[in-house]
Amino acid sequence: MTVLRKMLLPLLAACALLLTSCSASIKDYAQTHPTLDIFTYFAGDTVAYGMVQDYSHKQTRRFTAKIHGDVVADTLTLHEDFVYDDGEKQTRVWRIRKLADGTYTGTAGDIIGTATGQSAGNAFNWKYVMDVKSGGSTYRLTFDDWIYQQDEQHLFNVTSLRKFGVEVARVTLFFEKK
Incomplete structure (x- = not known):
């Protein structure tokens, strides 16, 4: 290994660690409005429009989703149908x-373990792990959803999909309350 390589590898590793450890905090949104209550927003029918982008930001898929939410006591059940x-x-x-x-916890049939979430102001942060199929292979990815309420009818959602701490894809969604 050359001297240059010996110097660059630790520097690149430190830069990667620094870049992956920097992220917004849910507390940053405490004073924002309107206040997002996911139980209130998702009760009833919602439609979503979204896209998936790969690591280079190239759009790889588009989708729509019909969502129906039911709230009973401390539990929101979301039925999501994607096309x-x-x-x-x-x-x-x-x-x-x-x-x-x-705070929030959640489960779904294709989610590994339990999802966790926090809300503040107009934002909701939702984290979970899921196996994703792509190109004949399956990848275990960590999802970091950030949902923002624009107004009474609309939410924006940006999700970072990571493998070993490195973003490999991004999902962007727009929700509309029906």
Whole structure:
């Protein structure tokens, strides 16, 4: 290994660590409005329009989703039906609980373990792990969803999909309350 390589490798590793550790905090949104209450927003029918971008920001897929939410006590159940531009259909059913401390946990059939969430102001941050199929392979990815309420009818969602801390894809969604 050359001297230059010996010097560059630690520097690149430090830069990668610094870049992956920098992110917004849910507390940054505490004073923003309107205040997002996911139980209120997702009760009833919602439609979403979205796209997936790869690591180079090239759009790789588009989709729509019809979402129906039911709230019973401390649990929001979301029935999500996705249709992708290539004709693939997917269904996911989330069961999201609001805990006494104001945080959220959730499960769905294709989610690994339990999702966790926090809300402040107009923002909601939702984190979970899921196996994603692509090109005949399956990849275990970490999802970091940031949902922002624009107004009473509209939400924006940006999701970073990461493998080993490195963003490999991004999903952007626009929700409309029906």
